[in-house]
Amino acid sequence: xxGFVRLQDVSLRYNDEETALALHRTSFEVDQGEFxxxxxxxxxxxxxxxxxxxxxxxxxxxxxxxxxxxxxxxxSIVGMAFQNSSLLPWRTILxxxxxxxxxxxxxxxxxxxxxxxxEAKARDLLALVGLKGYEDxxxxxxxxxxxxxxxxxxxxxxxxxxxxxxxxxxxxDMFTREELWLAxxxxxxxxxxxxxxxxxxxxxxxxxxxxxxxxxxxxxRIILDRKVHRPRPRALDSTYDPESVNLVHELRExxxxxxxxxx
Amino acid sequence: xxxxxxxxxxxRTATTESDDLPVLVSRTSFFERKLVRQALPWVVxxxxxxxxELFVRVFSVPEFVLPAPSAIFTELWRWRVPILENxxxxxxxxxxxxxxxxxxxxxxxVALGSSRVIxxxxxxxLIAFNxxxxxxxxxxxxxxxxxxxxxxxxxxxxxxxxPILVNVATxxxxxxxxxxxxxxxxxxxxxxVIMKVGLPRAMPYFFAxxxxxxxxxxxxxxxxxxxxxxxxxxHLMLVASSRFEVPLAxxxxxxxxxxxxxxxxxxxxxEQRMTGxxxxxxxxxxxxx
Numbered sequence: 001x002x003g004f005v006r007l008q009d010v011s012l013r014y015n016d017e018e019t020a021l022a023l024h025r026t027s028f029e030v031d032q033g034e035f036x037x038x039x040x041x042x043x044x045x046x047x048x049x050x051x052x053x054x055x056x057x058x059x060x061x062x063x064x065x066x067x068x069x070x071x072x073x074x075x076s077i078v079g080m081a082f083q084n085s086s087l088l089p090w091r092t093i094l095x096x097x098x099x100x101x102x103x104x105x106x107x108x109x110x111x112x113x114x115x116x117x118x119e120a121k122a123r124d125l126l127a128l129v130g131l132k133g134y135e136d137x138x139x140x141x142x143x144x145x146x147x148x149x150x151x152x153x154x155x156x157x158x159x160x161x162x163x164x165x166x167x168x169x170x171x172x173d174m175f176t177r178e179e180l181w182l183a184x185x186x187x188x189x190x191x192x193x194x195x196x197x198x199x200x201x202x203x204x205x206x207x208x209x210x211x212x213x214x215x216x217x218x219x220x221r222i223i224l225d226r227k228v229h230r231p232r233p234r235a236l237d238s239t240y241d242p243e244s245v246n247l248v249h250e251l252r253e254x255x256x257x258x259x260x261x262x263x
Numbered sequence: 264x265x266x267x268x269x270x271x272x273x274x275r276t277a278t279t280e281s282d283d284l285p286v287l288v289s290r291t292s293f294f295e296r297k298l299v300r301q302a303l304p305w306v307v308x309x310x311x312x313x314x315x316e317l318f319v320r321v322f323s324v325p326e327f328v329l330p331a332p333s334a335i336f337t338e339l340w341r342w343r344v345p346i347l348e349n350x351x352x353x354x355x356x357x358x359x360x361x362x363x364x365x366x367x368x369x370x371x372x373v374a375l376g377s378s379r380v381i382x383x384x385x386x387x388x389l390i391a392f393n394x395x396x397x398x399x400x401x402x403x404x405x406x407x408x409x410x411x412x413x414x415x416x417x418x419x420x421x422x423x424x425x426p427i428l429v430n431v432a433t434x435x436x437x438x439x440x441x442x443x444x445x446x447x448x449x450x451x452x453x454x455x456v457i458m459k460v461g462l463p464r465a466m467p468y469f470f471a472x473x474x475x476x477x478x479x480x481x482x483x484x485x486x487x488x489x490x491x492x493x494x495x496x497x498h499l500m501l502v503a504s505s506r507f508e509v510p511l512a513x514x515x516x517x518x519x520x521x522x523x524x525x526x527x528x529x530x531x532x533x534e535q536r537m538t539g540x541x542x543x544x545x546x547x548x549x550x551x552x
Contacts, residue, residue, distance in 0.1 A: 073450075075448075078448055080445065082445070086439075088442065090464075090540040103446065103449045104450065158449075164448075
């Protein structure tokens with residue numbers, strides 16, 4: 001479905017001050033099943049964009065629609081993962097992954113009767129990202145990379161049609177990060193959700209996305225919309241192919257220009 | 264001591280020889296050993312009583328000023344039946360007041376912590392109320408309810424509900440926005456956010472406050488008993504001191520201390536069961552200091 005996520009002239013202002021303008025007349029569309037990465041200089045309103053799309057914050061001006069419905073509040077068809085581990089420390093890994101099932105309908109109503117089925121599903125998902133055997137551990141007993149894997153599972157457990165990832169690998173070292181790129185690519189190819197990934201790692205954007213959007217410095221708007229035509233599954237080595245390297249260079253130049261304009 | 268277990272020097276450079284292993288073992292100093300650590304509080308208490316006893320005997324302090332521990336324990340044994348009866352009365356009074364404090368403090372804390380409007384509206388009034396010395400309220404309570412158990416229960420409640428309320432409210436109000444967003448992004452209702460994040464998150468705060476509230480609940484009931492009751496440890500101590508039976512009054516103090524410690528230990532035990540995640544299970548890990 002084209003235009004699964006659609007933003008039209010969206011602006012967002014935190015309060016009445018002029019400097020508090022985080023987004024300025026931003027428009028773009030994301031098709032269903034598409035993997036879009038949003039990159040930009042820091043503080044350009046990438047995270048704000050995520051919150052607007054998921055309905056956590058209302059847009060000040062303009063319209064946001066997801067699946068042809070205007071967004072007026074948080075959407076349950078969305079799965080989210082954040083930069084810092086937002087796992088609940090009092091829950092085990094399995095309980096954390098199953099959290100969305102306790103809230104999102106129709107799962108919440110069925111959970112009590114079909115706990116076994118759902119639990120098996122959660123265990124399968126954890127096994128897929130290599131966390132078999134850690135189900136009964138608490139988040140703080142796991143490494144940062146493992147916590148982010150758990151977050152990915154939690155974002156996917158209720159089979160959302162839209163996956164919003166807010167720098168989910170930002171706090172990880174390079175090797176763990178690359179490992180998780182592969183895990184994410186695998187998950188995405190298996191289920192084909194629509195993905196919007198906010199990141200400041202250009203290699204990450206070039207490796208994972210079908211399309212890369214570059215945002216300007218604050219107030220943010222889209223200054224480049226670049227398609228990435230590369231076959232899947234992509235191998236990690238391909239990030240050093242000339243095509244990929246050129247793309248990263250191109251993105252980098254746009255962001256440098258955006259930063260220079262802001263300064 | 265042959266192994267010098269208390270020595271702190273670890274400047275010896277490690278070699279590959281296996282006989283260096285005992286050096287590592289002796290790193291846990293004498294005072295860090297489990298048995299010693301468990302015995303330490305008892306050593307301190309017994310030592311205190313011994314010093315006290317010696318002090319009284321050496322300086323021949325009159326009994327009505329400071330009775331010796333031996334005299335106190337003799338009285339404690341002689342009056343064991345009335346002391347037990349009155350302790351039971353005090354314990355029950357305290358527990359009933361404390362129970363009300365838990366229920367109302369927790370409910371009020373949730374309301375205060377989850378709603379900005381309720382917080383802004385009620386907090387100043389609560390602060391004002393908490394600044395009133397509760398002892399000054401007891402005469403009013405006596406006018407309303409007469410002399411007896413009820414003023415003591417209410418005083419115990421009034422003193423102990425505030426710490427619980429404030430702590431629960433703080434725990435809920437300071438939930439990390441990220442955690443709240445996780446739930447809100449899933450379309451969770453406000454109630455669900457409180458049930459799934461707010462309450463579990465407030466649990467460590469709640470239990471921390473129970474430990475404070477427990478001890479001040481005893482203060483409340485005993486103070487009320489000394490002013491307006493005809494039973495309880497407070498009453499017993501008042502009667503004892505008015506008859507110059509100072510060792511008996513001190514016996515009452517010791518019993519009060521024991522009850523306080525007992526309840527505290529129970530609170531801590533429940534806390535460790537319920538909120539082990541908050542201390543990250545660090546118990547038992549004794550590396551470093």
